[in-house]
Amino acid sequence: MNAGEGSTALDHETAPDGARTRHEEGSRSALNEPPALPPVDRAFAWTLLVTSVGAWIASAILVAERLHLYKDPGYVTSCDINPWLSCGTVMKSWQAALFGFPNPLIGIVGFAIVVTIAMSMLAGARFRRWFWVCLQIGLFLALAFLGFLYYSAVFVIGALCIYCMIVWFFALPMFFATLKRNLVTGTIPAPAGVVRFFDHWTFVIVAVAEVLVFGGVFIQFYDAFLG
Template identity: 50%
Template sequence: MPATPLTDDVRLSPADDVPAEEARLTWYARPAGTAALLLITSLVALTATIIIIVERALLTADPTHRTSCDLNPWVSCGQVMQSWQAHTFGFPNTYIGVVAFSVLITVAVSLLAGARFARWYWLLMNAGILAGFAFCVWLWYSAVYSIGTLCLYCMIVWAMVIAQLVLVTSRNLQTGTLPAPAGLVRLARELAWPVIVLLYVLVFASILLELGLGVIGID
């Protein structure tokens, strides 16, 4: 049967002052945990995005500028920044990141302040993160198989979005925001972290298989 959605009037468990229904959730599916997850991952991703913006401004001002992540022929933010994929919609992709991660930081701070959001809001946020993940998948494919060069700061953003998608989806399944059979909810609770690790491994493996060991400095 689908998991029962949590309500705001759930009484506290006398044992630990945690709402009884929340006690069965993983730490990241509880309000404070979700807030911490969104805040940390979004701050990391936003920082990486801002660095890209600064580096691009320096590169625009001085075409000979060597960016801080121009590490080797395979890891070069400067080369990626000059590709058309860096302006997919006619403006720098970083603008999307600044807006998206700022929104998620606002959500995180609101949760820490005690705000609670309606089911439709969580579904909309889940859909938004899914769209961001799909965009990251396309950027990964472009970088690895088309451009043939990686942007270190972009990969940091990819890593944060992967974690956000898996854990927020798991949170929504556990709380009943996304109705699902009990078996699927259990899998979402138990396999969220292994899925994240698996996705990281797959991305890393695809990079090594396509670009070679030179990416990590091995000739």
């Protein structure tokens, strides 16, 4: 044993009991507790978790309803309320299985990944820049796909799926919260004015987007909603 090691051991042995206890508790805390998230990441992680869990649940219900339709073509889905609010009508369209299998299966996998990312962040995980860029691209593609399904349901099929609308609702804050996080942290380079705008106005952007999406639904199905 060298002199340095002997000194460390001696200091530990001769330290007061209270100081030793505090040192041991601090060591255990450092081992068990994840490092604190920066405020922007902490708020973002909770936003990501809530929105992804909500969208995942809606996707799971859609998958279950679609399985019932496979077993019984005459099955009436839980959200078949009238000719306009009819998940069954939407599910039987070709747009509902764009890649040869039910679209909600994509949501089951995709939103589960986002839930895992959010939980990992809350547990103290850190990810590299390329990871966040890939997530942003993935959420953009998801939003574009949902935009196609929105247009198809509202303006082509002429029927609404309640669970699909829940996914639309959660997808918007999920995408824009991720964009805000990536701009504020410098993951996605942007002019200072753009960063400040998203830092202060993302909530308003999401609110306006929600109004546009569901306002379009209300206008298109005005007679159905108001009789």
